[in-house]
Amino acid sequence: MKYSSFILAGIVIFSTVLAGSAQWRNMVPRRGNVQQTAVRTVENVQEKAAAVKQDVKSVAASVTKTAETKNKVKAAEETETEFPGTNDQWKDSLSVDWIAKEAESHKVPPHFNNRSVLRGDQHDGHAYGRYTEADLRLWESETVRLVMEGSRIFHDAELLGSTNGVSCDMCHPDGANTHPETYPKYQVQLGRAALLRDMMNWCLQNPCRAEPMSGDDPRMRAMEAYLNATSSGKPMKYGKH
Amino acid sequence: MSIRYLRENLETRVERERNEFFAGLVNLDRRSFLKVASASMTAALGAGAVGLGSFQPMKIVLGEDADGKEQSLKIAYISDSHLYQKHINDRFANALLRAVEDVNAMEEEPDFIFYGGDLAQLGQPEELELGAEILSGLKYRDRLKIMVGEHDWYYDMGEKWQSLFGSPRWTFDLKGVRFVCLMSVNEEDFWTPAGLTPMERMKTVAGLDNQAQRPFFVGDEQIAWLEKTLADWKDDQPVVVFSHSPLYKLYKNWNFWTDDAEKVQAVLKRFQKCTVIHGHTHQVLTNKIENIHFHGLLSTAWPWPYAPKGMPEWTVQMNRSDPFNSADGCGWGDIRVSTEGLVDKVYALWNRKPMFVSAAYLNEEEGAVPPARPNLPSF
Numbered sequence: 244m245k246y247s248s249f250i251l252a253g254i255v256i257f258s259t260v261l262a263g264s265a266q267w268r269n270m271v272p273r274r275g276n277v278q279q280t281a282v283r284t285v286e287n288v289q290e291k292a293a294a295v296k297q298d299v300k301s302v303a304a305s306v307t308k309t310a311e312t313k314n315k316v317k318a319a320e321e322t323e324t325e326f327p328g329t330n331d332q333w334k335d336s337l338s339v340d341w342i343a344k345e346a347e348s349h350k351v352p353p354h355f356n357n358r359s360v361l362r363g364d365q366h367d368g369h370a371y372g373r374y375t376e377a378d379l380r381l382w383e384s385e386t387v388r389l390v391m392e393g394s395r396i397f398h399d400a401e402l403l404g405s406t407n408g409v410s411c412d413m414c415h416p417d418g419a420n421t422h423p424e425t426y427p428k429y430q431v432q433l434g435r436a437a438l439l440r441d442m443m444n445w446c447l448q449n450p451c452r453a454e455p456m457s458g459d460d461p462r463m464r465a466m467e468a469y470l471n472a473t474s475s476g477k478p479m480k481y482g483k484h
Numbered sequence: 485m486s487i488r489y490l491r492e493n494l495e496t497r498v499e500r501e502r503n504e505f506f507a508g509l510v511n512l513d514r515r516s517f518l519k520v521a522s523a524s525m526t527a528a529l530g531a532g533a534v535g536l537g538s539f540q541p542m543k544i545v546l547g548e549d550a551d552g553k554e555q556s557l558k559i560a561y562i563s564d565s566h567l568y569q570k571h572i573n574d575r576f577a578n579a580l581l582r583a584v585e586d587v588n589a590m591e592e593e594p595d596f597i598f599y600g601g602d603l604a605q606l607g608q609p610e611e612l613e614l615g616a617e618i619l620s621g622l623k624y625r626d627r628l629k630i631m632v633g634e635h636d637w638y639y640d641m642g643e644k645w646q647s648l649f650g651s652p653r654w655t656f657d658l659k660g661v662r663f664v665c666l667m668s669v670n671e672e673d674f675w676t677p678a679g680l681t682p683m684e685r686m687k688t689v690a691g692l693d694n695q696a697q698r699p700f701f702v703g704d705e706q707i708a709w710l711e712k713t714l715a716d717w718k719d720d721q722p723v724v725v726f727s728h729s730p731l732y733k734l735y736k737n738w739n740f741w742t743d744d745a746e747k748v749q750a751v752l753k754r755f756q757k758c759t760v761i762h763g764h765t766h767q768v769l770t771n772k773i774e775n776i777h778f779h780g781l782l783s784t785a786w787p788w789p790y791a792p793k794g795m796p797e798w799t800v801q802m803n804r805s806d807p808f809n810s811a812d813g814c815g816w817g818d819i820r821v822s823t824e825g826l827v828d829k830v831y832a833l834w835n836r837k838p839m840f841v842s843a844a845y846l847n848e849e850e851g852a853v854p855p856a857r858p859n860l861p862s863f
């Protein structure tokens with residue numbers, strides 16, 4: 244009894260000493276160390292919040308760019324609210340209301356259930372042994388958010404920058420017939436081996452008469468996430484026509 | 485026609501070139517050109533030639549009586565044009581114009597012309613007016629019968645549409661066939677509890693995959709009306725029913741669905757020659773439930789993918805459409821009611837060979853020719 248509390252105290256002191264080293268902190272098996280898990284989760288959330296803020300900026304930037312090309316730029320101070328709804332939901336990064344609302348309208352296959360990675364004891368000392376319920380929740384909520392953001396854009400002519408009112412869902416309900424699992428593949432009409440985003444851009448420019456998006460446009464990333472999610476469970480067959 | 489080629493683009497250029505081509509035929513008036521073209525096109529089709537360009541006249545002769553004289557009744561159809569206001573989208577307006585021209589160029593005069601619903605995209609008065617204007621370019625515009633679609637209805641709950649076209653349900657008899665049109669795109673009120681504006685309600689219904697809406701239904705009152713309308717019609721007299729949504733349950737997520745379909749089918753079951761013609765699905769779609777035959781209509785605006793499940797095995801699917809050609813998978817067609825009162829259906833796909841679905845095929849008659857299978861799967 245006494246011995247074990249002695250050892251425990253020793254471990255606590257030992258880890259406190261080394262707590263400064265981020266590298267060490269990452270290597271400590273987190274099973275059972277609730278406090279540290281909590282700290283990490285909070286840090287994680289903060290990190291994510293920062294990343295989301297970054298995203299907000301880039302979403303705003305790309306939207307502004309599209310608007311510019313359409314000669315629609317209003318006064319500089321108005322740009323932030325020019326496309327209400329694009330930025331608003333990201334401002335409070337922890338609010339999930341809009342996700343629930345989007346999910347009510349547009350169904351997406353469920354996120355993969357990762358519970359198997361929680362069986363940590365056989366992995367003691369390994370990275371995969373360290374995951375907790377909180378990690379799983381974080382992975383899922385972040386991924387689903389990206390996917391639902393894609394769904395929102397896919398279904399909205401204005402967010403797509405469409406100049407003829409046409410949005411992707413009009414021809415691809417539930418993402419049907421987009422076949423992300425068949426990419427890359429050669430498209431004769433494009434004259435090259437195309438990535439999913441190349442076909443997305445084709446459909447943006449032609450059926451929707453919108454400006455093409457750069458590969459790392461946050462809207463493009465989100466729509467790619469949505470299309471991949473809707474084809475969940477289909478075997479990958481690159482090159483298939 | 486007053487509205488023409490609103491802006492030059494990929495599709496309008498094709499339209500213009502085609503028009504210039506016609507205009508340039510000095511020695512041939514348009515009608516005789518069509519006859520010549522029809523013959524040569526048929527030969528080309530027989531040889532399996534593809535890429536016929538934008539124009540493809542066709543003539544398929546069916547339902548001849550014992551003397552070889554045609555007795556049948558012929559209906560030209562156009563459907564699902566989904567018009568926006570013209571300053572927003574000229575593509576869909578041009579597609580409807582093209583269908584109107586094709587119907588006007590038919591060699592045989594149709595007994596009537598049927599419009600299958602979804603004339604407008606967002607139920608705006610301007611959209612419906614534009615549609616009415618373009619349809620007034622039909623040579624036989626006085627023979628136009630028009631059905632309502634959900635895109636026409638849910639902005640003002642049918643007010644504008646009804647002021648232009650009258651009641652969404654109607655019936656008449658022609659050459660011994662009873663025609664009945666139902667308003668099948670009713671939805672339970674989901675908008676009042678959610679506090680939606682008319683535009684929000686419209687946009688929710690306009691989203692095919694939008695799960696915030698409710699399934700379509702015909703309704704008990706209307707089913708009673710249908711029963712009454714058919715009460716004096718004998719079991720062996722032919723009936724053709726029009727409804728925007730398919731009067732059966734195909735795929736609920738996309739409202740390829742009528743919630744009380746079984747009740748309607750129960751009323752129709754006693755008729756030996758009964759055909760349901762529906763819009764909404766924008767594709768070649770064929771079904772048979774007991775003795776009732778079902779046919780879909782093509783859209784002039786865009787084709788839908790086939791439902792991921794629930795596909796009737798009677799359907800020979802049309803080729804998957806080409807995203808590089810905005811007319812592909814779209815078109816118009818005709819409906820021929822034969823002397824026996826059965827329907828043969830032609831899908832006049834603009835960019836492909838026409839597809840022909842005969843009553844004989846659905847009745848599994850000996851020697852009946854099934855619809856030609858496209859050489860590519862629909863995916």
Ligand SMILES: [Fe+2]
Pocket residue numbers: 564566601602633764765766783
């Ligand atoms: Fe439609």
Ligand SMILES: [Fe+2]
Pocket residue numbers: 602633634635728763764765
């Ligand atoms: Fe419809």
